[in-house]
Amino acid sequence: MANGILKRLVAAAALSLVALGAAAADSITLASTTSTEQSGLFGHILPIFQKKTGIEVKVVALGTGQALDVGRRGDADALLVHDRAKEDAFVAEGYGAYRKNVMYNDFVIVGPTEDPADIKTAKDAGDAFKKIADGGKAFVSRGDRSGTHSAEQRFWKAVDVNPVGQTWYKEAGAGMGPTLNMAAGMGAYTLTDRGTWANFKNRQGLAILYSGDPKLFNPYGAILVNPERHPHVKKALAETFINWITSDEGAAAIASYKLGGEQLFFPMK
Amino acid sequence: MSTGGVGTAFGEALSLILAFDHQVLDIALLSLRVSGLAVAIGLLIGLPAGACLAVGRFRGKQTLAVIANGFMGLPSVVVGVVVYLLLSRSGPLGDFGLLYTPSAMVIAQIVLVVPLMAAISRQVVEDAWRQYAEEFNAMRFTWSQSVRTLLHDCRYSLFVAVLAGLGRAMSEVGAVMIVGGNIDRSTRVMTTSIALETSKGDLPLAIALGLVLIAMILLLNGLAFVVRNWAMRRYS
Incomplete structure (x- = not known):
């Protein structure tokens, strides 16, 4: 009896492993950022793309730094990320074939509604960061090499503050959502992209306290992982996607994504 | 989140189950x-390995037993990173293109459950062996x-090894x-859905999904209990 069961088990296991391995005919892997996934943008535009081309886009949502690493190792066909300096370096080093502008949104500084550092009256974004540092008010940083983390570091540098190691500066080492959860729990400030914030439900006492400085501009680029370095990259399929998302049609799809009546991403077309 | 959140979560969990929400159903099935x-x-690997550890007489047996016991608590995130590096296109098994597929998840979970099942199997079989x-x-x-006779004789006690493995596999998120x-x-x-909803700050939905997962694990354990009792009556 035991042997019979054993044989059946082995057969069933082998069969299901094969069944699990069977992938959809046309699909690409896109390494992207948590902001695009968690804001709900992909849930809106990818079905439109799939309906037109039949290509399924499998999104792995990571921080930009991690997404670039995944691309470097050849574990994705294309990237959609937001850290211009690192993106250009990625292409220059030969890991990416090329980069194209896709869309932008903006960063906002959120914090407790009482605004203890009084950043509502800040002259510009740099001033807002300076006020938080001068007041020693709690600030939660992504601390994960993401695009948002890079942007935040640029602001500290611009106002000559080195926050690392300060008691008021907490590095979460986490995605945007968990970082917002932390900030909400601690009543701290943090820098977030508008999309993730719009879709974030556990705000507690947090609100947008500073926005609007052109320096808070947050552009997203699409990169084809270099097929010369990684021959298994699905070049044709990935290019179909990159061409679509940068076309008028893709732009219209991006622009039509609204949350609570608010447009979250603006095509650069 | 206030206590009302937990109440909402229970309501939401119930409606998720009752509505057979097809997205949740697909995720649960996967x-x-x-x-x-x-x-x-x-x-197939863990139970015989554990039995061999119990019965066999070879050098390093004690050490292996300690390792198996210790690895019951193998950090899933470490297993995840190691399997990731193995399956990555730039890794030794990259040519199979398994990363980011369900097969990769199965492989990682096998690594997690084998030591656990081997350790329990070793203990159960060793007691019988004495x-x-x-x-x-x-x-x-x-x-x-x-080894074969003992595994067969202990088969009902070894159910707990299988259930422990299932619980470990279904509840881990790191790998x-x-x-x-x-x-x-x-x-x-x-x-991973629960982690995602937590990230989005939708804590009631995260808890609701958690309740569905716990219900699934309980149901499986109940089912295993019934099957075990039925088999015991039938075959012994």
Whole structure:
């Protein structure tokens, strides 16, 4: 009896492993950022793309730094990320074939509604960061090499503050959502992209306290992982996607994504 | 979140189950398939390995037993990173293109459950072995005959090893998140969905999904209990 069961088990296991391995005919892997996934943008535009081309886009949502690493190792066909300096370096080093502008949104500084550092009256974004540092008010940083983390570091540098190691500066080492959860729990400030914030439900006492400085501009680029370095990259399929998302049609799809009546991403077309 | 959140979560969990929300159903099914398969393969390796550790007489046996016991608590995130590096296109098994597929998740979970099942199997079989050792020696059983006979005799007690493996596999998030990538309609399982909803700050939905997962694990355990009792009555 035991042997019979054993044989059946082995057969069933082998069969299901094969069944699990069977992938959809046309699909690409896109390494992207948590902001695009968690804001709900992909849930809106990818079905439109799939309906037109039949290509399924499998999104792995990571921080930009991690997404670039995944691309470097050849574990994705294309990237959609937001850290211009690192993106250009990625292409220059030969890991990416090329980069194209896709869309932008903006960063906002959120914090407790009482605004203890009084950043509502800040002259510009740099001033807002300076006020938080001068007041020693709690600030939660992504601390994960993401695009948002890079942007935040640029602001500290611009106002000559080195926050690392300060008691008021907490590095979460986490995605945007968990970082917002932390900030909400601690009543701290943090820098977030508008999309993730719009879709974030556990705000507690947090609100947008500073926005609007052109320096808070947050552009997203699409990169084809270099097929010369990684021959298994699905070049044709990935290019179909990159061409679509940068076309008028893709732009219209991006622009039509609204949350609570608010447009979250603006095509650069 | 106030206590009202938990109440909402219970309501939401109930409506998720009652509505047979097809997205949740798909995710739950994938969880079952991935973890079920990992446990099925894991038990083929783990149970005999544990029995060999109990019965065998070889050097380093004690050390291996300690390792198996210690690895019951193998950090899933470490397993995730190691399996990721193995399956990555730039890794030794990259040519198979398994990263970010359910197969990658099965592989990672096999690594997680094998030591657990081997450790429990070793303990169960060793206890039985102490009872029968003289008898088996008198019957001049070979080493492999002893292992097979003991595994067969202990089969009802070994159910707990299988259930422990299943519980471990279905509830871990660290490994499947890294090697699966939490891709919508592809590698998103119950635990990674819960992590995702938590990230979005939708804590009631995260708890609701958690309740569904706990209900699934309880249901499986109940089912196993019934099957075990039925089999015991039928075959012994």
